[in-house]
Amino acid sequence: xxxxxxxxxxxxxxxxxxxxxxxxxxxxxxxxxxxxxxxxxxxxxxxxxxxxxxxxxxxxxxxxxxxxxxxxxxxxxxxxxxxxxxxxxxxxxxxxxxxxxxxxxxxxxxxxxxxxxxxxxxxxxxxxxxxxxxxxxxxxxxxxxxxxxxxxxxxxxxxxxxxxxxxxxxxxxxxxxxxxxxxxxxxxxxxxxxxxxxxxxxxxxxxxxxxxxxxxxxxxxxxxxxxxxxxxxxxxxxxxxxxxxxxxxxxxxxxxxxxxxxxxxxxxxxxxxxxxxxxxxxxxxxxxxxxxxxxxxxxxxxxxxxxxxxxxxxxxxxxxxxxxxxxxxxxxxxxxxxxxxxxxxxxxxxxxxxxxxxxxxxxxxxxxxxxxxxxxxxxxxxxxxxxxxxxxxxxxxxxxxxxxxxxxxxxxxxxxxxxxxxxxxxxxxxxxxxxxxxxxxxxxxxxxxxxxxxxxxxxxxxxxxxxxxxxxxxxxxxxxxxxxxxxxxxxxxxxxxxxxxxxxxxxxxxxxxxxxxxxxxxxxxxxxxxxxxxxxxxxxxxxxxxxxxxxxxxxxxxxxxxxxxxxxxxxxxxxxxxxxxxxxxxxxxxxxxxxxxxxxxxxxxxxxxxxxxxxxxxxxxxxxxxxxxxxxxxxxxxxxxxxxxxxxxxxxxxxxxxxxxxxxxxxxxxxxxxxxxxxxxxxxxxxxxxxxxxxxxxxxxxxxxxxxxxxxxxxxxxxxxxxxxxxxxxxxxxxxxxxxxxxxxxxxxxxxxxxxxxxxxxxxxxxxxxxxxxxxxxxxxxxxxxxxxxxxxxxxxxxxxxxxxxxxxxxxxxxxxxxxxxxxxxxxxxxxxxxxxxxxxxxxxxxxxxxxxxxxxxxxxxxxxxxxxxxxxxxxxxxxxxxxxxxxxxxxxxxxxxxxxxxxxxxxxxxxxxxxxxxxxxxxxxxxxxxxxxxxxxxxxxxxxxxxxxxxxxxxxxxxxxxxxxxxxxxxxxxxxxxxx
Numbered sequence: 001x002x003x004x005x006x007x008x009x010x011x012x013x014x015x016x017x018x019x020x021x022x023x024x025x026x027x028x029x030x031x032x033x034x035x036x037x038x039x040x041x042x043x044x045x046x047x048x049x050x051x052x053x054x055x056x057x058x059x060x061x062x063x064x065x066x067x068x069x070x071x072x073x074x075x076x077x078x079x080x081x082x083x084x085x086x087x088x089x090x091x092x093x094x095x096x097x098x099x100x101x102x103x104x105x106x107x108x109x110x111x112x113x114x115x116x117x118x119x120x121x122x123x124x125x126x127x128x129x130x131x132x133x134x135x136x137x138x139x140x141x142x143x144x145x146x147x148x149x150x151x152x153x154x155x156x157x158x159x160x161x162x163x164x165x166x167x168x169x170x171x172x173x174x175x176x177x178x179x180x181x182x183x184x185x186x187x188x189x190x191x192x193x194x195x196x197x198x199x200x201x202x203x204x205x206x207x208x209x210x211x212x213x214x215x216x217x218x219x220x221x222x223x224x225x226x227x228x229x230x231x232x233x234x235x236x237x238x239x240x241x242x243x244x245x246x247x248x249x250x251x252x253x254x255x256x257x258x259x260x261x262x263x264x265x266x267x268x269x270x271x272x273x274x275x276x277x278x279x280x281x282x283x284x285x286x287x288x289x290x291x292x293x294x295x296x297x298x299x300x301x302x303x304x305x306x307x308x309x310x311x312x313x314x315x316x317x318x319x320x321x322x323x324x325x326x327x328x329x330x331x332x333x334x335x336x337x338x339x340x341x342x343x344x345x346x347x348x349x350x351x352x353x354x355x356x357x358x359x360x361x362x363x364x365x366x367x368x369x370x371x372x373x374x375x376x377x378x379x380x381x382x383x384x385x386x387x388x389x390x391x392x393x394x395x396x397x398x399x400x401x402x403x404x405x406x407x408x409x410x411x412x413x414x415x416x417x418x419x420x421x422x423x424x425x426x427x428x429x430x431x432x433x434x435x436x437x438x439x440x441x442x443x444x445x446x447x448x449x450x451x452x453x454x455x456x457x458x459x460x461x462x463x464x465x466x467x468x469x470x471x472x473x474x475x476x477x478x479x480x481x482x483x484x485x486x487x488x489x490x491x492x493x494x495x496x497x498x499x500x501x502x503x504x505x506x507x508x509x510x511x512x513x514x515x516x517x518x519x520x521x522x523x524x525x526x527x528x529x530x531x532x533x534x535x536x537x538x539x540x541x542x543x544x545x546x547x548x549x550x551x552x553x554x555x556x557x558x559x560x561x562x563x564x565x566x567x568x569x570x571x572x573x574x575x576x577x578x579x580x581x582x583x584x585x586x587x588x589x590x591x592x593x594x595x596x597x598x599x600x601x602x603x604x605x606x607x608x609x610x611x612x613x614x615x616x617x618x619x620x621x622x623x624x625x626x627x628x629x630x631x632x633x634x635x636x637x638x639x640x641x642x643x644x645x646x647x648x649x650x651x652x653x654x655x656x657x658x659x660x661x662x663x664x665x666x667x668x669x670x671x672x673x674x675x676x677x678x679x680x681x682x683x684x685x686x687x688x689x690x691x692x693x694x695x696x697x698x699x700x701x702x703x704x705x706x707x708x709x710x711x712x713x714x715x716x717x718x719x720x721x722x723x724x725x726x727x728x729x730x731x732x733x734x735x736x737x738x739x740x741x742x743x744x745x746x747x748x749x750x751x752x753x754x755x756x757x758x759x760x761x762x763x764x765x766x767x768x769x770x771x772x773x774x775x776x777x778x779x780x781x782x783x784x785x786x787x788x789x790x791x792x793x794x795x796x797x798x799x800x801x802x803x804x805x806x807x808x809x810x811x812x813x814x815x816x817x818x819x820x821x822x823x824x825x826x827x828x829x830x831x832x833x834x835x836x837x838x839x840x841x842x843x844x845x846x847x848x849x850x851x852x853x854x855x856x857x858x859x860x861x862x863x864x865x866x867x868x869x870x871x872x873x874x875x876x877x878x879x880x881x882x883x884x885x886x887x888x889x890x891x892x893x894x895x896x897x898x899x900x901x902x903x904x905x906x907x908x909x910x911x912x913x914x915x916x917x918x919x920x921x922x923x924x925x926x927x928x929x930x931x932x933x934x935x936x937x938x939x940x941x942x943x944x945x946x947x948x949x950x951x952x953x954x955x956x957x958x959x960x961x962x963x964x965x966x967x968x969x970x971x972x973x974x975x976x977x978x979x980x981x
Contacts, residue, residue, distance in 0.1 A: 004056050005073040006112050007049070012077075013114055015070035022060050026053070073114065078169035080113045088124050098124045139281055140224035144211065151204040155197065161225055162208055170225075174218045181208035227281050233260050233271075234278060241284040248279055248286050254326070261323075268315065268324040316342075319375045345375035352384055359425035361388055361395075395426040402432065409470035411439045443469050450478065458482075463510055466561055476562075484508035484560040487568040496662065497548065497576055502540045506558035506565060515557045515564070516541050521655065523553040527564050530555075548576045549601060551654050575659040577601070577652040585668035586716045587760045590640055592668040595632035596648065604651030604658060605630055613643045615665060622647055638670040643758065668718070669758030674698045676714050676764035680753040684771060688740050691751070695736045698755035698762070702729040704743060705750040711763055719759040726752060745771055746798045747854040748861045773799060774863035775850040780870045781835070789872060790835030791848065796863075799852045800827040803862070804836045806848040806870070815851060815862060845905055846870035869907035869938050871970060878902045879976045882913070882958050887951065894952070896931060898945040898960070901976070905940040909967040913947075915956050920979065924961040934963070956981040 005012040008025040016022060030053060036046035059065040087106060098121060107117050140148075152158055152165070163170050166180040185205035188198050212218050228234055236259055240252045248256070253275060260271035279286045293307040293314060306313055316325045316339060318332035325332055330340055352367035368385045375381060398421045405414035414436050421428050443465060450461040459482045465475050488504040506512050514537070519530030534541040546552060551573045558565035580596035598605075608622035616622065622645075627633050638644060647663040678694040693700065703709075703726035711717070729751070731739040743749070750766040773796030781790045791804055804823040805812045812820040825836045836850075849865035883897040900908060916927035931947035958979045962968060 003073045003076055004060055004069050006076065006114075007056070008060070009112055011114070012070040012073040015066065017063070017066070019061055022066075026057060026060065077114045078171075080110060080115075081169055081171075082164075084110050084115060084120070084123065088120075138220055138223055139227060140211065140220045142282075144207065145224055145228075147207060148204070148211075151200050151207070154200040155204070159231065162204075162211065162221065165204060166208065170222065174212045174215055177212040177218070178209050181205040181212070185209075227277055230260060230264050230274060232263050233274065237275060237278055237284065238282070241279070241282070246284050248275075248284055253286070268326075319345075319377050341374040345371045345378060345381065348374070349378070349381055349384065356384065356388065361392055364388055365392075394424075395421070398424075398426060399428070402428070406432070406436065409468065411436055411443070411469050412471050415440060439468055443472060443475075447472070447474055463561075479561045480563055482560075483563045484510070484512055484558040484565045486565040487514070487556045487558055490554065490556050490568050490570045492554070492570055492572075492574055494574060494576065494662075497546070498542050498544050499546050499552070499554075499574055499576065500540065500542045501554060501556070501570065503556050503568065505539060508558065508560060508565075510560045513537050513559045514539070515559055516543075517555050517557065517567075518543065518546070519553050519555075520547070520550050521553070523567070523569050524555045525567065527557050527559075535559075546576055548578060549599070549652065549654065551575050551657075551659075573657075575652070575654055577650065577654075577659050577661045579661045579664040580605075580648055580650050583648070583664055583666045584718055584721060585646065585666050585759075586718055587668045587670045587758065588716065589672045590638050590670050591634060591636040592638060592644060592646075592670050593632070593634050594646060594648075594666075594668075596664075598630055598650055599652065601652040601654065602630060602650045603653045604660075606649040606651065606660065607633060608647040608663070609635065610645040610647075611639075611642060612645065615645050615667070619647065619663065640670050640672055641758075643667055643669050667759070669760060671757050671760050673714075673716055673760075673762060674755050674757070676762050677753040677755050678764075680764060680767060682751050682767050682769060684769065688742055689751075689769070691731070691739050691741070691753075693737055693753065696755045698757045700731075700733075700739070701754045701756040701761060702731055702739075702741070703727065703752035703754065704729050705752055705766065706745075708750055708768075709752055709766055711752075713764055714762060717761045717763065719756065719761050722754075722761055722763075743771070747772065747856055770861045772852055772854050772861050772863040773797070775802065775852055775866040778848070778850050778866050778868035780868070782841070782872060786872070787840055789838040789841040789846075789870065790833070791838065791850070791868075791870065792835045793850055793866065795827060795830075796852060799854065799863075801825075801853050801855065802827075802830065802836065803851040803853060804838075804848060805851065805865075806846045808842060808844050808846065811847045811867060812849055814865075841872045843872055843874070845907065846872065869936065871907050873906070873970070875969065876902060876906055876971050878906075878908065878971050878973045880960055880973060881976045882979060884949075884952065884958075884981050893948045894950065896947045896949045896958075898931075898947070899942060900939060900945075901942045902939060903941075905938065906971075908937045908939045908943070909971070910934050910936060910963040911960055912963060913958055914961055915952060915958050915981075917953060918955050918957070920957040921959045921961075924963075927959075930958065932963070952981050954981060 005015070008022070008029055010016045010022065010025055030050070033046040033049045036042035037050075039046075059069055084106070087109075103117055103120060106120050107115070110120065111117075148162065149158075152160060155165070157165060161170075162177075163172070166172075166177060166184070168177060168180055172180075182205070185202055188194065188202045188205070191198060194202070210217070211221050233256060236256055237248065240256070241248055244252070253272070256275050257268055257271040260266055260274060261268060264271075266274070276286060293310060293312065305315075314326075316329065317323070318325060318335060318337050318339070319342065320337040321332060321335040323332055323335065325339065331338055348367050348371035352364045352371060355361075355364035355367060364384075365388050368381060368388065371378070371381045372385065398417060402414050402417045402421070405411070405417065418428055418433050418436060446461055446465050450458050450465070453461060458478070462475060462478050462482070465472070466479070469475065484506050485508045487506055490501060490503045492502075493500045501516060503514070506514075513535065515527050515532060516534035517524040517527060517530040518533050524530035533543050533545075552575060553573050554570040555567040556570075557567055578599055580598050580602070582595075582597040584593075584595045586593045594607075605627045607625045607627040608619070609625050610616055610622045625633070625635060635644075635646075645665060645667045647665050649663045650661045651658045652661065653659075674697045677696055677700060680691070680693045682689055682691045684690075691702065703722060705726050709726065729741050729743070731741045733739045748768065748770040750768055752763055752766045754761045754763045756762075775793040775796065778791065778793045780792065782788070783790075793802075795802075802825050803815065804825065805815060805817065805820045807817070807820050815822075823836055823838065825833075830836060838846075846869065848868050848870050850868070851865055852863045854861045879901045881899045881901075883899075885891075885895045885897070887894050896913065898913065902908075910933055912924060912932040913930045914921045914924055914927040915930045921927035930949050930952075931945075933945060937943060958981065959975070960973055962971070962973075
């Protein structure tokens with residue numbers, strides 16, 4: 001199985017220790033493996049991983065096992081480092097930069113082993129550095145090197161390093177390397193008979209201790225590995241040098257460079273440097289470097305660019321990958337590019353430049369594409385290609401601009417662009433140029449006629465010309481001499497907060513639009529003197545955004561071809577003023593009290609009255625009531641039980657003039673007040689609230705308030721006012737004095753009782769109620785060491801806090817019992833501890849009460865107590881007696897009496913009586929159950945149970961068994977008398 005850190009893709013260099021993140025990673029992988037089971041290719045692995053899921057959780061969620069797993073992951077990463085380096089050496093052959101595509105590929109393969117993208121890029125860069133010259137004194141001694149080579153060859157590790165031999169990474173410290181060598185040597189020494197391989201390993205371990213004795217010694221070995229990393233080149237150099245008196249000639253070096261470039265994909269310069277360093281280390285003579293021209297065979301001094309004889313470049317960089325090649329090479333040694341086609345590319349480039357100078361862009365572009373295929377990265381090819389693309393884009397943009405000008409009737413602008421395009425060598429469609437020329441010719445002809453005309457004749461010519469051209473300065477100046485006639489009349493109507501303006505059309509000919517301008521406190525004198533609220537062809541406009549409590553003036557302008565008429569003013573200023581607010585109407589005995597809130601600008605109130613249940617549609621049906629007050633009025637002389645409508649309009653004084661608001665309406669019924677609802681009470685029974693009261697003259701209405709309400713008892717309130725503060729309760733009347741209702745709330749609230757007639761409501765004192773569901777099914781458990789007791793129960797919905805109150809002598813008198821012990825427990829704590837935890841419980845019986853509670857802003861609201869007896873005593877002796885009574889003359893039923901006796905008090909568990917004919921039952925299932933007690937029973941001294949049972953045969957044996965076998969630890973039960981029937 002794979003390493004779990006790597007499998008879950010979790011960090012292990014600094015091991016992930018957050019169990020939440022680990023669990024999240026496991027869940028994510030579990031989902032992925034479940035999906036993979038439907039994939040035929042991935043199914044086998046996915047099944048294997050899912051089977052190991054429990055072990056994964058066990059290891060990764062245990063701190064010790066997780067630490068060991070992280071250590072293994074680090075070892076795997078170290079072994080994968082060599083594989084990564086091998087891959088990077090291949091990618092370095094492609095160039096000095098690692099592409100994003102290649103980086104993503106490497107991260108996909110090696111990311112699971114802890115290698116990040118940044119780490120891979122860093123390794124690529126460090127391996128791609130030019131090899132610096134190494135001081136021979138800083139390299140491993142050649143004698144030691146030969147000994148290492150001999151032993152490694154004996155161990156079939158010729159291509160490996162001492163790091164591979166010791167199974168450690170090159171980054172390991174010298175201490176770690178020496179310890180590994182010592183450990184390996186001790187294992188060999190501990191063996192009895194040694195093989196030749198064992199002797200080689202023992203000797204090599206001894207060499208390792210010497211080679212890695214300190215940092216400096218390890219550095220020498222690393223330099224040696226770096227100097228000799230290209231084994232094929234080393235062997236070729238050795239063979240040529242030893243056959244030529246330890247001397248490498250220039251031609252030999254050229255061959256060696258070819259081997260390095262071909263097999264290890266390095267550049268020519270890097271290969272040359274490597275060979276120089278290796279020869280220096282081995283003591284091979286290397287005459288002055290000379291470059292041999294591959295075309296004429298002439299030797300050239302090092303650093304020469306062109307051959308001194310034939311003048312050709314000595315080194316040819318590959319156009320595709322930039323690798324350096326000998327000038328005689330036909331194809332690139334690195335990427336295989338055909339170097340013979342470079343001359344063809346130069347010729348095609350020359351032809352493309354010629355076509356470009358002739359403005360034959362399409363032909364030039366074709367030639368550039370061909371040249372680019374032969375020489376992809378040629379700077380001149382790329383430059384010319386971009387130049388052609390830029391000019392083609394410029395030409396396309398110019399043509400698009402010309403067509404846009406024609407569409408907008410800007411013919412002079414279009415002609416200017418056409419002339420510029422032709423001057424720049426761009427090709428313009430002849431039909432487009434002809435169209436523009438024809439229009440301009442017609443415009444000039446008509447302008448000449450217009451200059452000699454006047455009045456309507458000149459305007460008619462100008463109007464026709466606007467259909468042909470839009471950018472003639474002479475035409476536009478002429479049009480300003482012919483403004484349209486103004487609008488004949490403007491009227492307005494206000495509805496709500498909107499002002500609707502209507503006007504008659506201008507009598508002028510031509511296409512007319514209209515502009516509506518609004519200004520505060522004075523008329524607008526021009527189209528820009530104020531706020532333009534409308535611009536269009538319609539003959540009406542509704543101003544929905546007019547400012548309030550401000551005097552507004554409107555003017556309408558007719559517009560023809562950008563020329564405005566004179567202003568037509570709305571005859572009277574208008575103002576949107578607000579209605580009165582917070583209207584209230586309270587009915588009294590033959591009267592209604594009205595009140596409202598007014599704005600500071602209100603100086604007059606107009607009040608109207610109408611008698612009837614439906615509000616009249618026509619305001620003329622209202623009767624005017626004199627009103628001298630600005631904030632309310634008592635209207636008397638009304639008929640009780642009759643509905644009245646009232647309309648109120650507020651007059652605001654603005655700039656010395658009064659503007660009246662729209663009317664505000666409300667209704668009320670005068671009524672002789674009744675008494676508040678008497679003797680009101682409410683209680684919760686089986687989740688339903690039961691309310692009672694003394695019968696009232698008016699109907700009953702109940703309200704719900706979350707907080708204690710504030711109002712005056714006995715005062716008449718308007719129903720709408722109360723509904724804005726409280727929630728009306730839907731009640732189910734059972735009689736004139738009783739009702740029931742349901743409320744879905746947890747905590748506390750207030751029930752406000754009231755009586756109602758029409759819209760008049762009279763309230764009485766509110767009743768406080770609480771609703772906190774209590775705990776159920778209280779039970780307990782004790783751990784094997786008897787050091788912890790767990791109290792369990794069923795939590796009610798919407799409750800997350802509880803309180804355990806207990807005493808050892810009797811049930812607590814309540815939550816505030818001073819002699820009781822208390823333990824508060826949230827639902828989160830309860831779930832964490834698997835119950836309410838009592839640590840080191842005392843021996844004896846716990847008289848316990850469990851409360852749940854709701855915490856409001858002010859205090860706690862508790863549920864009713866759920867009582868239970870909890871026993872923590874040694875095994876208790878309990879005796880029971882069985883008495884069976886057959887059916888007889890006075891009783892048609894058979895009865896079984898079970899009497900239980902014990903010392904002191906206890907909570908006796910649920911039990912069953914089991915019967916078996918002629919033999920005593922050995923276990924609960926060994927017979928028939930005669931009767932059962934399914935609940936725990938509190939027993940003080942003795943307790944008697946009586947059951948109606950089926951008739952039993954003589955010689956039937958009975959025995960008591962607990963329903964839960966673990967109760968036998970707490971109680972030892974025995975039958976006092978015989979158990980035969």
